[in-house]
Amino acid sequence: MVSQLSWKVGGQQGEGIESTGEIFSIALNRLGYYLYGYRHFSSRIKGGHTNNKIRVSTTQVRSVADDLDILVAFDQESIDFNFHELRDGGVVIADAKFNPVIPEGSHVTLYAVPFTDIATNLGTSLMKNMVAVGASSAVLGLDINVFQEVVEGIFGRKGQQVVEKNMEAIRAGAQFMKEQLGENLQLMKLDQADGKKRMYMIGNDAIALGALAGGARFMAAYPITPASEIMEYLIKKLPALGGTVIQTEDEIAACTMAIGANYAGVRTLTASAGPGLSLMMEAIGLSGITETPLVIVDTQRGGPSTGLPTKQEQSDLMAMIYGTHGEIPKIVMAPSTVQEAFYDMVEAFNLAEEYQCPVIVLSDLQLSLGKQTVEPLEYEKIQIRRGKLVADELPPLANKENFKRYEITDDGISPRVLPGMINGIHHVTGVEHAETGKPSEVASNRNAQMDKRLRKLKQLKFQTPxxxxxxxxxxxxxxxxxxxxxxxxxxxxxxxxxxxxxxxxxxxxxxxxxxxxxxxxxxxxxxxxxxxxxxxxxxxxxxxxxxxxxxxxxxxxxxxxxxxxxxxxxxxxxxxxx
CATH class of the missing domain: 3.40.50.920 (Rossmann fold)
Structure with missing residues (x-):
């Protein structure tokens, strides 16, 4: 028996590789195993090699495994592309349809299993991925009944007959594999997990859930890899809370719309990747000079330009700090786990309102799209802090002056009001301004406003920097x-x-x-x-x-x-x- 192993499924995009990994990993998660999954995929809709590597352990894991124990291959390219990762004693389970071969002299065992033929005999070749799941379960010594609940959850809306057909495919794959293994049936049997319930989610889902918990009720965004899942998650969840998502025409519109909504008092976010952040830079400066809260998620990917849109990189660091022209206060956060991504999103909204500045939550493709086991989240820890947002009625203004929205203060943070508040009228522009917001190019005022803005973060409180x-x-x-x-x-x-x-x-x-x-x-x-x-x-x-x-x-x-x-x-x- 083993306490940890790595499993990978590979094939062409569009033939069920992702769903194979999902069904396999969700079942193991529900048994109480710790998981870490990472998808390698091509930057096209269909076709091109893709794989999903999942590490399974009885203890916490936070990285991709060095080597590979089991490779499930739907084509020869998957074997050729991934074989170098297999350790001595590893196993390849391949569809017999393409007559799989492995390098001669290797200490790896090949099992040719007729995924496609078994599935076709059961009604449709589309179920070949379920046959592969069954074959994998036999190698790991899993009871195939652990997949029943998962299959019902995924296929239940299509009817009980579809559920049963898929379970039949899993059983057939397991039975065929058991016959092939013979005396090696316990080859990679997993140690029993603790059975505890834990979440299993990608970083983008945790970011979106954190935004909900942090009080966000509006998102403006334009789809881009690897950030789109944040928007997709909130499209499903926000309406139930009275919120909404707008897919804008581009990232410039997304950022300026988010600024407008935050100015109106609604906690709002936008999310993108490097190319989108480049387009947002002028608007981020607008957030800085108007002192309007703004939360942005940057999911880093390979650059420059379109670069490697589906691959891992961390090259936006300097751009997120220094990308805007001029000098503004800015907070850049970088969670390191899915769990931190959730809590950091909540804190991002608090900091944006407390310090009245843009807050960038920096992720990367591996964190955003990699799937990790997450311990139960502690919702009771969540606090909503709105900083110097004026809630009480304002006194009348003397001599018909405007409200001092940009009042010079010792801590650099001025009182903030929402539109329509009686006696709270003030100018808001992207040019330098006096305390009331009225445009001003007076040198002494410029120095005073710049110094005020830049001293905001001198006393920044961040729980775990x-x-x-x-x-x-x-x-x-x-x-x-x-x-x-x-x-x-x-x-x-x-x-x-x-x-x-x-x-x-x-x-x-x-x-x-x-x-x-x-x-x-x-x-x-x-x-x-x-x-x-x-x-x-x-x-x-x-x-x-x-x-x-x-x-x-x-x-x-x-x-x-x-x-x-x-x-x-x-x-x-x-x-x-x-």
């Missing part, structure tokens, strides 16, 4: 990352520790303003600092050098080929740098 795993007072190496690299770094850290090294880990969750006070002691007490990130220029490493110093200690492990880091890559490259 850096996730720390720093058990050593003096470390041989400090590993640093952000967003989805956390799991690979944590596993590499464990292996380095087994080699006798003292290793600390810091995962940066507040990108801007940079958490210098939290990072400086960790850097000072490490002999070597290694920054792990998905870009070609070491953007996080450069931010660390700019804000913390000690450049002579800092090295980078960079990856920008579109694929996520594997734990062994981080471990091996760290050893090379030490």
């Amino acid at each position: 850096v996730h720390k795993n720093a058990k050593h007072e003096e470390a041989d190496v400090l590993l640093v990352g952000f967003n989805s690299t956390r799991g690979a770094i944590e596993e590499a850290m464990e292996r380095l520790e087994r080699d006798g090294l003292k290793v600390n880990h810091a995962h940066v969750r507040l990108i801007h303003p940079f958490p210098t006070d939290e990072m400086l002691p960790l850097v000072q007490k490490a002999k070597k600092v290694i920054v792990v990130e998905h870009n070609a220029t070491g953007q996080l490493a450069n931010l660390l050098k700019m804000n913390v110093g000690h450049a002579e200690k800092i090295s980078s492990i960079l990856k920008y080929d579109g694929n996520p880091f594997l734990p062994n890559e981080v471990y091996t490259k760290s050893k090379e740098l030490l």
